[in-house]
Amino acid sequence: MNNSANLSFSKYRLKVAKDLRGLSNKDLSNILSCTEVTVSNYLNENKPFVPDFERIVLLSEKLGLPFSFFQSNFDTRVSDEQIFYRSFNRIKAQYRNSARAYSEFAIQTLEFFDNKISNLPKFKGINVDIDNLIDDPEKTALTLRAEWKLGMLPIKNMIGVLESHGIADFRLPLEVKEVDAFSFYHDGRPIIFLNTFKSPERQRFDAAHELGHIILHSDDVNVLQNMKEKENQADRFAASFLMPKDLFISNAPNNLSLQNMIHYKHYWKVSLVALNYNLHKLGLLSEWKYRANTIEFSKNGYYNSEPESIERDEPILLNKIIDILLKKEGRNFHQPLDFGFQIFDEITFKLTSNKIRPKLRVLT
Incomplete structure (x- = not known):
């Protein structure tokens, strides 16, 4: 038939x-x-x-x-030329294809949210001439901190900060190291995907790194051009955004033993590897001590598993949106999204399933 x-x-x-x-x-x-x-x-x-x-x-x-x-x-179609990937050439085509598919689902989800809820935060960028700051990502990061009124203290929740300024955040269901995070623009709205396969500390750095791309490279027609230079700029931006230089230096412990460094990385909520690099870059660690630390970190597996890890940053605005939709329309609020509940739940950090999952009771 x-x-x-x-x-x-x-x-x-x-x-x-x-x-x-x-x-x-x-x-x-x-x-x-x-x-x-x-x-x-x-x-x-x-x-x-x-x-x-x-x-x-x-x-x-x-x-x-x-x-x-x-x-x-x-x-709506998303192309590779729109997406800021790390190490584009080392990512299998299969993973890039999947990432593009999830990107289009994210756009569809955002349009769905816009139709359901009014007055969601809009992205306004940064009110400076980026051309004057593109060669100084550290200064750009501090300028953005000031404009967003974040002060110089550690950021409690990176995802929450991004959401509050109109940057949409989604979870990438691909649990592969090759695609740790990526970002792109759609109709002037920045969208970031984060891979929760990584440690909470590295996820925060990824979020700040992608913010660097969004701020520094917003005018790029083809993001694949000069990617090595752009990646370096985004890393410098992220380090400065998460660990502002003056306070980072003034609060650093005098004795930079491993345990003191672990304590200090908890203060800034960054990885031990990122902390070690920043201490060396800012002249607080000698070349010898920096290299000795990298050898010890490698030996202890700290490049893959964070010692004394912190709690993972969670979406705040997205959580509120789902609460509102559940209250107004019930547990099937997602039905207009034709790609199904499983994908919706996966890209929205499994917030919905965690709310509607029945609680088990012990019967006596």
């Missing part, structure tokens, strides 16, 4: 599903029991061929996506 004649079908959404799940045309042909040529025709937006009803049902079941996903008219 072929019901495709009057069936709405989005070829682009099939491509998104393919990218999201990291599938090849051959994989899809195996799922649909058809040839790779047929799959190519389904994906080709210039050809009229579409799957019949039964095959769309099969795609929905096998790929874990709602049937409505393949009928969606949502067609």
Whole structure:
């Protein structure tokens, strides 16, 4: 039976599903029991061929996506040239494809929120001539701190600060080291994805790093150009934003033993590796001591596992949005989002499932 004649079908959404799940045309042909040529025709937006009803049902079941996903008219597209990745060339195409798919789901989610809730924070950027500060990321970071009235003390919650200034934050469900974080603009709105696979300290630095890209490189047409230089600038921005120089130096312990450094990294809520680097960069650690520390950190596994880790920063605004929607519309408030609850929950830090998950009671 072929019901495709009057069936709405989005070829682009099939491509998104393919990218999201990291599938090849051959994989899809195996799922649909058809040839790779047929799959190519389904994906080709210039050809009229579409799957019949039964095959769309099969795609929905096998790929874990709602049937409505393949009928969606949502067609916002994100390209690699828009996204600030770290080490772009070292990221597998499969992971980049998945990241792009999640980016488009984030945009769809934000449009959904905008339709449901008014007066959400808007991003205003920074009121200085960035061209004068692009070569001094440290000064730019301090200027932004002043403009956002953050003072010079440690930032309690990086995600909360970003949200309050109109920067949307999402969780990247890919638990791979190759894609630790990324950011991009959509219609003037900055969007950041963070990988919770990393330690809370490194996630905070990633958030500050992506903020550096958003502030320093907002006018870039192709973010892939001069990426090594841009990455260095974003790292310098992040270090200064999280650890402002004057207070960092004045509060540093006189005896920089390992235990004192661990205590000091707790104060700034940064990784031990980042603290060690900043102490050396600002002249508080000799070259010899800095290198000795790096060897010890490597030996103890501190590059992969943070000693005495801090609590993870959590979204504040996003949490409030979900509370409001749950109260107003119930646990199925997400249904207009055609990519399904699981993906929505994953990219929104699993806030919804944590709220609606039934509590277990011990019966006596």
